[in-house]
Amino acid sequence: xxxxxxxxxxxxxxxxxxxxxxxxxxxxxxxxxxxxxxxxxxxxxxxxxxxxxxxxxxxxxxxxxxxxxxxxxxxxxxxxxxxxxxxxxxxxxxxxxxxxxxxxxxxxxxxxxxxxxxxxxxxxxxxxxxxxxxxxxxxxxxxxxxxxxxxxxxxxxxxxxxxxxxxxxxxxxxxxxxxxxxxxxxxxxxxxxxxxxxxxxxxxxxxxxxx
Amino acid sequence: xxxxxxxxxxxxxxxxxxxxxxxxxxxxxxxxxxxxxxxxxxxxxxxxxxxxxxxxxxxxxxxxxxxxxxxxxxxxxxxxxxxxxxxxxxxxxxxxxxxxxxxxxxxxxxxxxxxxxxxxxxxxxxxxxxxxxxxxxxxxxxxxxxxxxxxxxxxxxxxxxxxxxxxxxxxxxxxxxxxxxxxxxxxxxxxxxxxxxxxxxxxxxxxxxxxxxxxxxxxxxxxxxxxxxxxxxxxxxxxxxxxxxxxxxxxxxxxxxxxxxxxxxxxxxxxxxxxxxxxxxxxxxxxxxxxxxxxxxxxxxxxxxxxxxxxxxxxxxxxxxxxxxxxxxxxxxxxxxxxxxxxxxxxxxxxxxxxxxxxxxxxxxxxxxxxxxxxxxxxxxxxxxxxxxxxxxxxxxxxxxxxxxxxxxxxxxxxxxxxxxxxxxxxxxxxxxxxxxxxxxxxxxxxxxxxxxxxxxxxxxxxxxxxxxxxx
Numbered sequence: 001x002x003x004x005x006x007x008x009x010x011x012x013x014x015x016x017x018x019x020x021x022x023x024x025x026x027x028x029x030x031x032x033x034x035x036x037x038x039x040x041x042x043x044x045x046x047x048x049x050x051x052x053x054x055x056x057x058x059x060x061x062x063x064x065x066x067x068x069x070x071x072x073x074x075x076x077x078x079x080x081x082x083x084x085x086x087x088x089x090x091x092x093x094x095x096x097x098x099x100x101x102x103x104x105x106x107x108x109x110x111x112x113x114x115x116x117x118x119x120x121x122x123x124x125x126x127x128x129x130x131x132x133x134x135x136x137x138x139x140x141x142x143x144x145x146x147x148x149x150x151x152x153x154x155x156x157x158x159x160x161x162x163x164x165x166x167x168x169x170x171x172x173x174x175x176x177x178x179x180x181x182x183x184x185x186x187x188x189x190x191x192x193x194x195x196x197x198x199x200x201x202x203x204x205x206x207x208x209x210x211x
Numbered sequence: 212x213x214x215x216x217x218x219x220x221x222x223x224x225x226x227x228x229x230x231x232x233x234x235x236x237x238x239x240x241x242x243x244x245x246x247x248x249x250x251x252x253x254x255x256x257x258x259x260x261x262x263x264x265x266x267x268x269x270x271x272x273x274x275x276x277x278x279x280x281x282x283x284x285x286x287x288x289x290x291x292x293x294x295x296x297x298x299x300x301x302x303x304x305x306x307x308x309x310x311x312x313x314x315x316x317x318x319x320x321x322x323x324x325x326x327x328x329x330x331x332x333x334x335x336x337x338x339x340x341x342x343x344x345x346x347x348x349x350x351x352x353x354x355x356x357x358x359x360x361x362x363x364x365x366x367x368x369x370x371x372x373x374x375x376x377x378x379x380x381x382x383x384x385x386x387x388x389x390x391x392x393x394x395x396x397x398x399x400x401x402x403x404x405x406x407x408x409x410x411x412x413x414x415x416x417x418x419x420x421x422x423x424x425x426x427x428x429x430x431x432x433x434x435x436x437x438x439x440x441x442x443x444x445x446x447x448x449x450x451x452x453x454x455x456x457x458x459x460x461x462x463x464x465x466x467x468x469x470x471x472x473x474x475x476x477x478x479x480x481x482x483x484x485x486x487x488x489x490x491x492x493x494x495x496x497x498x499x500x501x502x503x504x505x506x507x508x509x510x511x512x513x514x515x516x517x518x519x520x521x522x523x524x525x526x527x528x529x530x531x532x533x534x535x536x537x538x539x540x541x542x543x544x545x546x547x548x549x550x551x552x553x554x555x556x557x558x559x560x561x562x563x564x565x566x567x568x569x570x571x572x573x574x575x576x577x578x579x580x581x582x583x584x585x586x587x588x589x590x591x592x593x594x595x596x597x598x599x600x601x602x603x604x605x606x607x608x609x610x611x612x613x614x615x616x617x618x619x620x621x622x623x624x625x626x627x628x629x630x631x632x633x634x635x636x637x638x639x640x641x642x643x644x645x646x647x648x649x650x651x652x653x654x655x656x657x658x659x660x661x662x663x664x665x666x667x668x669x670x671x672x673x674x675x676x677x678x679x680x681x682x683x
Contacts, residue, residue, distance in 0.1 A: 022648040079443065080345065084249065105413055
């Protein structure tokens with residue numbers, strides 16, 4: 001996984017609440033068996049009209065936000081479907097940090113696994129950054145994960161909180177499976193205990209075809 | 212931790228493999244369901260890394276998301292979209308390569324992953340169950356801690372049979388009293404979401420309690436738990452009881468013989484202890500719930516069928532005002548207007564929310580002897596091949612077909628519209644599915660979430676009506 005240390009660039013404003021993962025990447029992108037190119041489908045229905053032409057008024061189709069690496073969004077961002085295509089599409093577009101008052105749980109976990117930093121801030125702070133993002137002269141920001149700060153174009157900084165485990169994983173770009181594999185003995189021991197107590201949880205093969 | 216425990220506390224604590232240094236818990240996963248859309252990347256990376264599936268016996272695959280609901284005899288070759296077909300082929304090849312059991316497309320038991328888990332007796336009380344799909348919450352109806360995960364987590368479970376998770380908080384939602392006639396489990400959960408909002412359960416596991424929940428069948432409990440994710444919580448739970456045990460007994464993958472008695476004895480210890488503490492609680496009176504219908508583009512945009520659409524001018528703040536205006540505009544509805552009487556173009560009865568036998572019976576009871584008017588397209592998609600067979604044994608298919616409904620094969624169908632079943636731009640649909648997001652059932656499509664009885668009533672009336680008036 002890519003590490004996340006600092007990130008500088010334009011922040012795009014998306015002042016909407018309850019943006020679900022169907023809006024982030026719609027179903028027609030879910031049948032692929034490759035992740036490459038998902039950035040093209042990011043916010044598909046906002047970005048393209050019914051004839052698949054770019055909507056010139058949508059923020060990610062305009063300079064300087066077409067090169068945004070940060071997104072400022074509304075409450076409950078990423079709700080709905082568990083599709084990991086949502087963080088994949090954000091990353092493929094170039095967005096590696098989303099700032100909002102709150103995020104949905106499954107999307108939150110999926111972002112940690114893909115080196116995307118989600119920052120939850122009080123509504124007032126989000127509103128300040130949203131106003132900055134809407135101004136092409138003020139939309140550039142710098143996020144520093146180690147220092148837990150967002151530097152605005154004005155030079156002022158906004159601090160943020162993050163759980164130690166998430167900070168550590170992002171900074172180090174850790175491979176979760178490798179870490180867990182190192183605990184194989186503990187998993188073996190758990191299984192031995194559970195199998196003795198609840199043997200019905202083991203070896204339940206599905207019966208042969210019924211039709 | 213001692214003292215009284217919740218159902219969630221008991222399941223969580225009995226699955227802790229280790230506490231990680233960073234404050235997360237390494238949690239053991241008993242059951243893992245996989246489907247075509249979210250499993251390929253995990254298998255691909257496991258192959259690259261030379262890893263295998265740790266517990267094929269705890270894993271079960273089934274294609275459901277992008278499969279056609281017609282011409283099932285053609286099998287995989289019958290999937291028109293080459294990309295969707297490629298994904299199903301990848302699932303079959305991966306299950307074979309990694310030794311994971313798979314229910315193929317042509318098997319009678321094939322169906323939506325969340326319908327077949329309970330149907331086969333794979334879903335068990337006190338267990339942990341995951342699937343790369345947010346509606347995994349469905350299985351919580353059995354007192355099984357079940358939640359949706361992303362593709363990276365699917366890979367983690369395949370390789371290690373565990374997940375590193377931050378412990379969620381406890382939330383209790385009680386539905387007191389008795390549900391009135393004509394009001395279903397779907398109305399109950401929509402009403403709950405209307406009260407708590409789509410982010411009301413974020414960070415929590417919801418335990419549903421109260422007399423109205425106890426009185427529900429397993430099918431009804433599954434409907435309630437299924438939409439827990441629409442209230443922001445990843446998992447919903449109902450304590451297992453005699454209803455649960457009666458449903459599970461004799462199912463193909465459920466414990467049998469001596470194991471059955473031992474299992475039931477264990478399951479009886481799972482209910483929350485007297486005096487157990489919750490971080491958040493809400494109570495709703497069942498008697499206050501009317502048939503529900505969503506008017507907007509978020510499941511929290513819900514009103515009783517007797518209600519009116521909201522007026523943006525009355526919204527508490529600018530963001531909410533904007534959201535209401537946009538939703539009404541997308542749905543082509545006037546503000547502060549009755550929802551009853553709004554004409555529908557399409558009706559969809561099915562999905563992991565409402566694709567079980569009881570749902571089809573409720574819809575058929577309304578459709579019986581009535582007729583879908585010209586210009587309205589109505590379809591029924593059973594949740595599994597077994598549900599379909601049972602419905603046909605009960606004659607429900609005849610009732611639907613005679614009333615002018617299409618009778619299809621099992622799958623996710625127009626709940627996610629990854630196959631050919633989708634709305635055209637501007638079409639309005641009464642749907643028993645779970646999400647009314649913009650474009651969910653087809654770009655530009657307008658989805659209203661309702662119960663199976665309400666959907667059938669809309670189908671035969673050509674517009675939204677109060678189903679209670681048709682049941683006398």
